[in-house]
Amino acid sequence: xxxxxxxxxxxxxxxxxxxxxxxxxxxxxxxxxxxxxxxxxxxxxxxxxxxxxxxxxxxxxxxxxxxxxxxxxxxxxxxxxxxxxxxxxxxxxxxxxxxxxxxxxxxxxxxxx
Numbered sequence: 001x002x003x004x005x006x007x008x009x010x011x012x013x014x015x016x017x018x019x020x021x022x023x024x025x026x027x028x029x030x031x032x033x034x035x036x037x038x039x040x041x042x043x044x045x046x047x048x049x050x051x052x053x054x055x056x057x058x059x060x061x062x063x064x065x066x067x068x069x070x071x072x073x074x075x076x077x078x079x080x081x082x083x084x085x086x087x088x089x090x091x092x093x094x095x096x097x098x099x100x101x102x103x104x105x106x107x108x109x110x111x112x113x
Contacts, residue, residue: 003070006042006078015042015080022102026090027062028082029102039073041066042080049085058083065096074108 006012019032034040043062045055062081073079087095103109 003039003041003066003079006040006080011040011078012042012044012080015078019078019080020106022105023084024098024102026084026087026095027098027102028084029099029106030080030082031106031108032078034076034078036076039070039075040078042078043083044080045083049083049088054088058087061087061092061095062099065092065099068096069100069103072110073103074110077108 006015015030015032019030021028021030023029041063043059045058047055049055049058062083066079066081081099090098
């Protein structure tokens with residue numbers, strides 16, 4: 001199962017305004033129930049991260065980290081991931097670990113599989 005993408009600004013704004021957020025040192029995660037049979041993922045990296053090449057690298061890392069974890073995430077959520085500036089300093093394994101921790105903390109992690 002591959003998560004669909006959040007593409008439009010109004011979709012992101014809806015998740016920001018109505019969703020719940022949790023943050024770690026390197027990632028901010030917003031989650032909102034969408035009532036659909038699929039998860040939708042959006043990643044938004046600000047210019048504080050760096051120029052386009054750096055921002056895109058962090059987006060790719062986060063997307064891959066989510067892809068490896070998504071089979072354990074409950075279906076029916078809009079998820080927005082915001083990388084913080086310090087994310088460039090940590091390894092992919094640490095990114096994946098932090099994302100895993102935030103997904104569990106949000107309570108959208110499937111227990112029995």
